[in-house]
Amino acid sequence: xxxxxxxxxxxxxxxxxxxxxxxxxxxxxxxxxxxxxxxxxxxxxxxxxxxxxxxxxxxxxxxxxxxxxxxxxxxxxxxxxxxxxxxxxxxxxxxxxxxxxxxxxxxxxxxxxxxxxxxxxxxxxxxxxxxxxxxxxxxxxxxxxxxxxxxxxxxxxxxxxxxxxxxxxxxxxxxxxxxxxxxxxxxxxxxxxxxxxxxxxxxxxxxxxxxxxxxxxxxxxxxxxxxxxxxxxxxxxxxxxxxxxxxxxxxxxxxxxxxxxxxxxxxxxxxxxxxxxxxxxxxxxxxxxxxxxxxxxxxxxxxxxxxxxxxxxxxxxxxxxxxxxxxxxxxxxxxxxxxxxxxxxxxxxxxxxxxxxxxxxxxxxxxxxxxxxxxxxxxxxxxxxxxxxxxxxxxxxxxxxxxxxxxxxxxxxxxxxxxxxxxxxxxxxxxxxxxxxxxxxxxxxxxxxxxxxxxxxxxxxxxxxxxxxxxxxxxxxxxxxxxxxxxx
Numbered sequence: 361x362x363x364x365x366x367x368x369x370x371x372x373x374x375x376x377x378x379x380x381x382x383x384x385x386x387x388x389x390x391x392x393x394x395x396x397x398x399x400x401x402x403x404x405x406x407x408x409x410x411x412x413x414x415x416x417x418x419x420x421x422x423x424x425x426x427x428x429x430x431x432x433x434x435x436x437x438x439x440x441x442x443x444x445x446x447x448x449x450x451x452x453x454x455x456x457x458x459x460x461x462x463x464x465x466x467x468x469x470x471x472x473x474x475x476x477x478x479x480x481x482x483x484x485x486x487x488x489x490x491x492x493x494x495x496x497x498x499x500x501x502x503x504x505x506x507x508x509x510x511x512x513x514x515x516x517x518x519x520x521x522x523x524x525x526x527x528x529x530x531x532x533x534x535x536x537x538x539x540x541x542x543x544x545x546x547x548x549x550x551x552x553x554x555x556x557x558x559x560x561x562x563x564x565x566x567x568x569x570x571x572x573x574x575x576x577x578x579x580x581x582x583x584x585x586x587x588x589x590x591x592x593x594x595x596x597x598x599x600x601x602x603x604x605x606x607x608x609x610x611x612x613x614x615x616x617x618x619x620x621x622x623x624x625x626x627x628x629x630x631x632x633x634x635x636x637x638x639x640x641x642x643x644x645x646x647x648x649x650x651x652x653x654x655x656x657x658x659x660x661x662x663x664x665x666x667x668x669x670x671x672x673x674x675x676x677x678x679x680x681x682x683x684x685x686x687x688x689x690x691x692x693x694x695x696x697x698x699x700x701x702x703x704x705x706x707x708x709x710x711x712x713x714x715x716x717x718x719x720x721x722x723x724x725x726x727x728x729x730x731x732x733x734x735x736x737x738x739x740x741x742x743x744x745x746x747x748x749x750x751x752x753x754x755x756x757x758x759x760x761x762x763x764x765x766x767x768x769x770x771x772x773x774x775x776x777x778x779x780x781x782x783x784x785x786x787x788x789x790x791x792x793x794x795x796x797x798x799x800x801x802x803x804x805x806x807x808x809x810x811x812x813x814x815x816x817x818x819x820x821x822x823x824x825x826x827x828x829x830x831x832x833x834x835x836x837x838x839x840x841x842x843x844x845x846x847x848x
Contacts, residue, residue: 544783544823549776549810552826556589560807560828561654564590565687565748567786567794567822570599571647573609573640575616582620584818588826591654592673594646594687596750601642602630608640621651627661630668633708644705646671646749648687666716667709669727670734670749681801684738688749690727724752728763735767744801745769750822754791755782769797772827773809783811787821796827805829 556562564585572578585593600609614626630645648671650658659674659682670688677683691706701707706723713721735745745767753760755771764770773782773796785794796809808828817824 544811544813545815546813547810547816548780548783548813549773550808552588552810552812552816553808553828554587554589556828559830561591561830562589563592563594563685563746563748563796563827563829564588564824565594565596565794565796566818566824567596567689567750567820568818569597569820569822571595571613573600573612575612578613578616579619581819582617586620586651588824590649590651592685593649593651594685594748595648596646596687596689597643598628598630598645598647599641599643600628600630600645601635601640602628602645603632604634604636604642605640617649621649623652623655625650625655625658625661625673627663627671627673629663629671631705631708631712632666632668633711635703635708642708643703644668644689644691644708646687646689648673648685664730666712667723669709670731670747674743681744682742683744683746683801686731686735686745686747686749688727688731688747688751690749690751690753691723692752694722694724725759728759732763732766735769739768739799744799746796746798746802748794748796748825750794752793754793755795764797767797768799770800770803772796772798772803772806773811773825775806776809783823785811785823785825787814794822794825796825802827802829 568581572581600613602609610628613628617624617626626647626649628645628647630642635642645668650673654675657675657677659676662672662674662684664670669690670686672684672686675683675685689705691704691709693704693706696707696710709723709726710721713723713726718726731747735747738745747769751760755761755774773792776782782792784790785792792811798806806827806829808826810826812824812826814823
């Protein structure tokens with residue numbers, strides 16, 4: 361009876377299978393071989409032979425005289441022990457002479473291995489699934505996920521993933537080259553409802569990383585966007601020189617968008633910096649499209665005149681309220697020293713700001729301060745504010761939090777984050793750096809806030825953000841801090 365239950369014994373051409381598990385048989389064989397091997401203790405070479413030797417003839421070359429004198433004795437003993445040795449030998453052993461000519465220590469080890477083998481062979485399934493090298497098995501299990509191994513190693517601080525300062529890292533990557541954030545395979549938040557429910561406005565934003573001006577690709581892009589049924593679509597990093605090459609960019613773009621949305625209003629901008637005389641490619645830029653019946657409520661479009669950092673459209677609601685919708689892009693770098701070229705959006709803004717009289721401009725910081733002044737002026741005119749953009753900054757950044765506080769803005773995706781952390785919105789990043797902010801009017805009217813998966817987002821290296829809200833009257837609380845307390 362085995363420790364793992366009864367199972368058919370494995371035979372090795374033995375006449376009597378019961379002798380295989382007899383401890384007396386093992387003990388007798390062991391004493392017999394030990395007595396025989398004691399005769400060779402005078403020859404250290406013989407006792408220390410390589411256990412991997414495959415024939416007895418290799419050992420006999422070390423001491424031919426003793427082998428000659430003892431050959432008759434060994435031959436007689438070999439005939440007597442052949443049957444016993446075959447019964448107890450390891451099934452992986454190739455010859456009987458290998459086991460008989462081993463040293464006493466090796467003979468004991470062989471018996472131990474045989475006993476282990478005999479116990480295991482009572483359960484052939486256990487023998488087949490057992491790893492002969494548990495250390496290798498453990499190592500193989502760990503190396504299946506080396507990233508997880510590095511992150512959980514308490515003695516290796518260098519392997520733990522650390523966040524880099526997004527102000528010093530254009531892509532907001534982590535310093536660990538092996539770390540990869542989990543990919544978003546399903547929509548974060550409520551699923552996108554199509555067709556869009558009645559009396560619902562839908563706002564969609566994404567960093568598009570360059571609008572393809574090619575006719576086919578451009579139509580495919582906006583056809584995919586149209587399937588989401590947006591009321592307002594905001595795109596960042598259009599990377600088109602719409603000032604210098606208006607005829608080659610804006611005119612064909614309007615024509616192709618009109619094929620998708622017959623009724624729409626388009627506003628697009630970039631910096632006034634002259635990057636190229638011939639190429640239409642220009643880093644940076646933003647664009648906003650209002651579609652369908654929502655177009656009838658658009659009053660005017662307002663752009664960031666010189667720097668092309670944001671564009672906006674003002675809207676008049678049925679209840680008389682006025683709203684302004686911004687699409688914005690904030691550069692990654694603090695200073696041009698961190699820029700990767702002379703034509704980046706950061707360098708464009710730096711040259712323009714330097715020419716305006718700022719001795720040491722910081723385009724990244726000036727974005728928040730200038731936008732704060734812009735929004736405060738609109739708030740003074742009783743506008744409700746909605747802003748969407750790539751801020752290249754996580755929501756817990758102190759400067760971004762100060763900007764939100766100064767402008768009375770709320771993170772419209774934050775209520776959804778009470779159950780799970782928002783995903784990284786940049787493919788090579790580790791945090792959500794694209795945001796949708798709004799005054800309390802929009803917070804109170806928000807029905808659904810989602811972040812689409814990679815397969816559902818538009819082309820590019822950022823995820824698509826979606827907000828559904830209804831048009832209704834809203835009475836803001838006495839203070840913004842009270843509203844924030846209500847949200848949390």
